[in-house]
Amino acid sequence: RKEVEQDPGPFNVPEGATVAFNCTYSNSASQSFFWYRQDCRKEPKLLMSVYSSGNEDGRFTAQLNRASQYISLLIRDSKLSDSATYLCVVNKAGGYQKVTFGTGTKLQVIP
Amino acid sequence: NAGVTQTPKFQVLKTGQSMTLQCAQDMNHEYMSWYRQDPGMGLRLIHYSVGAGITDQGEVPNGYNVSRSTTEDFPLRLLSAAPSQTSVYFCASTQAGNYDNEQFFGPGTRLTVL
Numbered sequence: 001r002k003e004v005e006q007d008p009g010p011f012n013v014p015e016g017a018t019v020a021f022n023c024t025y026s027n028s029a030s031q032s033f034f035w036y037r038q039d040c041r042k043e044p045k046l047l048m049s050v051y052s053s054g055n056e057d058g059r060f061t062a063q064l065n066r067a068s069q070y071i072s073l074l075i076r077d078s079k080l081s082d083s084a085t086y087l088c089v090v091n092k093a094g095g096y097q098k099v100t101f102g103t104g105t106k107l108q109v110i111p
Numbered sequence: 112n113a114g115v116t117q118t119p120k121f122q123v124l125k126t127g128q129s130m131t132l133q134c135a136q137d138m139n140h141e142y143m144s145w146y147r148q149d150p151g152m153g154l155r156l157i158h159y160s161v162g163a164g165i166t167d168q169g170e171v172p173n174g175y176n177v178s179r180s181t182t183e184d185f186p187l188r189l190l191s192a193a194p195s196q197t198s199v200y201f202c203a204s205t206q207a208g209n210y211d212n213e214q215f216f217g218p219g220t221r222l223t224v225l
Contacts, residue, residue, distance in 0.1 A: 004153065032211045043201055043216035044154070087153070091211060099214075101146075101153035 009106040023088030034089040117217035134202030141207030143185040
C-alpha cells in the first residue's frame, strides 16, 4: 500500500459546482497534513495546511479524519481558475525526509 | 524577492554526460531540497540540506550529488546521466525550525536523457 494515496481523476465539474477530494495515508504516526496546488507544467504551491479541527479559507475547506486516516479538500463554487492538480502532503514526525507527496488529483472545471 | 530560481529550464543530455542543475533562493531559508517528479508518482526527495555544509540523502539519491557551500545555493549534480533520470526536477526551500513550514518551489528543470 502506498504511504499516501489519491484518486488521480480527472474530476470534470461545471463552474459553480462543489467538488471534494480525499487522500488516505497509511502511517498512523503522521502528524501534519497539507494540500498543495500544481498548475500544468508549473511548480507546486501551498494551498492550505490541514488542522485537526478542520480549517476553511474562502471557498476551500480542509478536514482531517485521524480515525480513518484520510484528509479531504472541499471546493465550493468552482471557478475555471481552480483547474489544477491538487497534491496531498503528509509529514511523519522526525525530519525533513519524512514528507511524502501524493500523486495528485486533477481537477478540470468546465464552463 | 525572486524566491527560488532554477537553471536551466530545459536540458537534453546524452547517456553518460554529466551536468549540474542550479538552484538559488534569496529568502534566507536554512532548509533546501531537491525533488524529482515523474508521471504517476508523487514528488520524491533526492537530497536535502538543513544548512550550509550539511546535506543528507532522501528517498532516491543514487546517481546524484549535492553540496551546500552557502545558504543561498544548492546545486544538484548528475554524475553520469541515464535515461531513468529523465524527469522534472524541483528545488525547494523552507524556513528553519519547523519541518511543517511551507515549502517554496522553484519553477523546475525539465531534463531528458537520450
